[in-house]
Amino acid sequence: MATIAEARPEAKGMPYGIGQFGPISLLAIIVLTAIVAVGAYAYAQQLIEGEIVTGLGDVGTMGGTPWGIYIVLELYAVGIGFGAMLLLAITRIMGLSRLQPLARTLSLIAPAALLAGALSVIVDLGQPLRGIVNLALYARPMSPFFGTFTIGVVASLLATAVYLYLDTRRDAALLAARSRGWGGFLRLIAAGYKDTPAAQKRHQRTSLALAILLLVLGVTAASTSGFVFGIQLGRPGWYGALQGPAFLALAGVTATGMLIVVASILRRVLGGEKRLDLSVFAWLSNLVMVLSLTYLYFLVAELLTMSYEGQYHEARLAQALTTGTYAPLFWVSAGLLFIPFVIGAVQALTGRYSLFLIVLSGVLVNLAALGRRFLVVVPSLTTGTLLPYGPGSYSPTWVEYTVVLGLLALGTLLCVLFMKVLPIMEVPDKQ
Numbered sequence: 001m002a003t004i005a006e007a008r009p010e011a012k013g014m015p016y017g018i019g020q021f022g023p024i025s026l027l028a029i030i031v032l033t034a035i036v037a038v039g040a041y042a043y044a045q046q047l048i049e050g051e052i053v054t055g056l057g058d059v060g061t062m063g064g065t066p067w068g069i070y071i072v073l074e075l076y077a078v079g080i081g082f083g084a085m086l087l088l089a090i091t092r093i094m095g096l097s098r099l100q101p102l103a104r105t106l107s108l109i110a111p112a113a114l115l116a117g118a119l120s121v122i123v124d125l126g127q128p129l130r131g132i133v134n135l136a137l138y139a140r141p142m143s144p145f146f147g148t149f150t151i152g153v154v155a156s157l158l159a160t161a162v163y164l165y166l167d168t169r170r171d172a173a174l175l176a177a178r179s180r181g182w183g184g185f186l187r188l189i190a191a192g193y194k195d196t197p198a199a200q201k202r203h204q205r206t207s208l209a210l211a212i213l214l215l216v217l218g219v220t221a222a223s224t225s226g227f228v229f230g231i232q233l234g235r236p237g238w239y240g241a242l243q244g245p246a247f248l249a250l251a252g253v254t255a256t257g258m259l260i261v262v263a264s265i266l267r268r269v270l271g272g273e274k275r276l277d278l279s280v281f282a283w284l285s286n287l288v289m290v291l292s293l294t295y296l297y298f299l300v301a302e303l304l305t306m307s308y309e310g311q312y313h314e315a316r317l318a319q320a321l322t323t324g325t326y327a328p329l330f331w332v333s334a335g336l337l338f339i340p341f342v343i344g345a346v347q348a349l350t351g352r353y354s355l356f357l358i359v360l361s362g363v364l365v366n367l368a369a370l371g372r373r374f375l376v377v378v379p380s381l382t383t384g385t386l387l388p389y390g391p392g393s394y395s396p397t398w399v400e401y402t403v404v405l406g407l408l409a410l411g412t413l414l415c416v417l418f419m420k421v422l423p424i425m426e427v428p429d430k431q
Contacts, residue, residue, distance in 0.1 A: 029417070035406055038405075039407065060385070060389045069374070070123055071124060073120040077114070078117035080254050081157075082255070083256065084109045084255045087256065101426070103167070108164060109258060114156055156221050170195055170200075172422065175427065176190055235380050237321075257365035258366060266425070284358070288340050303322070333367075340364050
């Protein structure tokens, strides 16, 4: 294995485009920054005018919903984060060689997604500062709301950030010797790391311990997010034992789909055809196939329970989902999950894999996840309430859409900037 002393300063260029800002990368950074700025402006309008500029409202006589696409984004983003944590932990613990080139990518996706999810909760609050202060003063640890934000988001965000930092120290130390412009920054990140056998053993033990922690946190956090809905007896469509497992399954399929999309971009932009060959994508395609079928099973089981001899309020919600107001989104989301299963099954049975179809599956499951998160949050607040209120409605405003786009752009921007200062994949010894 190469040591720091063997990393030659005269080596030409840095791997994976580190420190290189070409026209495409500059354009991407400018566009993403502009979207973040517009999102910040929209959020400023919300802070100044109040949540009257959003489509949110109270349930009941107001006929609205207090949770909208901010919470939809939170569930979607943290689902990606939790799923990425689980994939990262399993890759490290089980030594999955197929996913090893993407371990660094997973450790970057997780904190970026969790940060976007945490911020989406904050922007949903009418007075975010008061909410943060009251969380510290009056938090109830026995509440799932406390668990999903502290354990599910904050603790997971810190754990993944620590894992990402420790995972990049060796590469930073190796590359510091060959870089003049970035040498000081890379040495700062390396923090005195020496690529000795003893240091490598310490890193292996530490990363394994962190991976076990990430596995426990990921399962707990994803399940707790489902329990927030599953234990609410007075809200039709939420109360049920399957919410925790269903949230966990959807987090896995969403994160796997996102990893496929990101890996395909890295393969194209960085020329990583050798390290990210078709076998890597085939493995991920098989995982998407299994997880999408698992979630579809939970979906059918939940719908059957609601509609067959269910209570009146549950039946009203089931009707709204399958044939009523939310039917188009419901069936489109289900179809977008079923298509990747069919694609994966056909490819697995024939042994012939298409990179285009695999990437398409990754895109489709993420679109389906957005639809499913919306259908989990909104219909139960507008339809089938236990009290004799009429059905409500929810129409997001430009402020909400813009803030959501800004948060998505922020997470993407952080990933792009990381790729320009540190390697997105582990640097092979020969480089």
